[in-house]
Amino acid sequence: MKLRYFAWVRERIGKAEEDLDPPASVATVADLVAWLAQQGEGYAYAFENPNVIRAAIDKSHVHADARIAGAGEVALFPPMTGG
Amino acid sequence: MNTTIRLQREPFDAALEARKLTGGRTDIGAVVTFTGVCRADEGGEPIAALTLEHYPGMAEAEIARHVEKAIARWPLLGVTVIHRFGRIAPGEDIVLVITASSHRQAAFAAAEFLMDYLKTRAPFWKQVEKRGGKSWVEAKASDDSAAERWSEPKPARRDAAQ
Numbered sequence: 001m002k003l004r005y006f007a008w009v010r011e012r013i014g015k016a017e018e019d020l021d022p023p024a025s026v027a028t029v030a031d032l033v034a035w036l037a038q039q040g041e042g043y044a045y046a047f048e049n050p051n052v053i054r055a056a057i058d059k060s061h062v063h064a065d066a067r068i069a070g071a072g073e074v075a076l077f078p079p080m081t082g083g
Numbered sequence: 084m085n086t087t088i089r090l091q092r093e094p095f096d097a098a099l100e101a102r103k104l105t106g107g108r109t110d111i112g113a114v115v116t117f118t119g120v121c122r123a124d125e126g127g128e129p130i131a132a133l134t135l136e137h138y139p140g141m142a143e144a145e146i147a148r149h150v151e152k153a154i155a156r157w158p159l160l161g162v163t164v165i166h167r168f169g170r171i172a173p174g175e176d177i178v179l180v181i182t183a184s185s186h187r188q189a190a191f192a193a194a195e196f197l198m199d200y201l202k203t204r205a206p207f208w209k210q211v212e213k214r215g216g217k218s219w220v221e222a223k224a225s226d227d228s229a230a231e232r233w234s235e236p237k238p239a240r241r242d243a244a245q
Contacts, residue, residue, distance in 0.1 A: 004138070006136060006138055006206065006208060007136055007208035007210070007219055008219050056138070056141055056206070059138070059140050059141035059144050059145075060141075060144070061145070061204065075138060075141070075206075077138070077206065077208070078208065078219065078222070079203075079221075079222030080202075080203060080204065080205060080206055080207055080208060080222065081202075081207065081208050081209045081219075081220045081221070081222050082135070082137070082142075082166065082178070082201050082202060082205045082206070082207025082208070082209070083119055083166075083177070083178055083198055083201040083202035083205070083207070083226075
């Protein structure tokens with residue numbers, strides 16, 4: 001599964017994207033964020049407050065309870081500040 | 084329907100884009116042009132520049148989804164959305180929304196709808212450069228509530244006399 005990070009999530013993790021295969025127990029976006037938070041110091045910092053993290057699966061917004069099975073690309077990022 | 088959605092690093096020409104939308108047509112009676120401009124301050128502190136990061140592919144798709152919603156909701160005759168990314172200095176334009184319709188109400192409402200959604204749903208993130216270094220702009224609750232007022236169905240109004 002391809003993971004993409006943006007803004008301060010990207011900066012804290014130290015990379016813009018990576019390919020990872022989370023264990024089968026990781027079913028939802030919320031599970032993924034919790035699992036990633038255990039993958040090292042940068043990840044723990046990026047996901048220290050999971051409630052503010054926004055997510056997209058295959059370039060569409062999803063909620064934290066969305067299932068990630070079959071996702072090609074999951075993006076995790078802070079609340080958006082465009083316009 | 085004349086629809087243009089563009090993400091670009093370089094500046095845009097709002098007047099030129101408006102002319103492109105209306106050129107050769109006589110059914111358009113109202114054109115609303117909104118330009119978002121980079122201020123020289125953020126949170127009361129001076130800034131040197133903004134840098135806009137975006138999610139290529141999703142940003143275009145998300146803007147297109149909201150343009151489709153606007154077209155379904157109001158009798159529009161043309162829509163242009165241009166959003167810049169990269170480094171933008173104070174005084175430079177950031178975003179352009181143009182809506183065209185036969186009458187002004189639809190053009191005003193659709194432009195405001197599109198801007199409110201661009202602020203909260205389009206995957207862009209602003210970083211500011213201040214004297215003390217770089218920092219990410221925090222999302223504002225007021226932008227969320229501005230976008231939420233467009234969501235349907237609307238809550239039933241209480242009778243003020245009761």
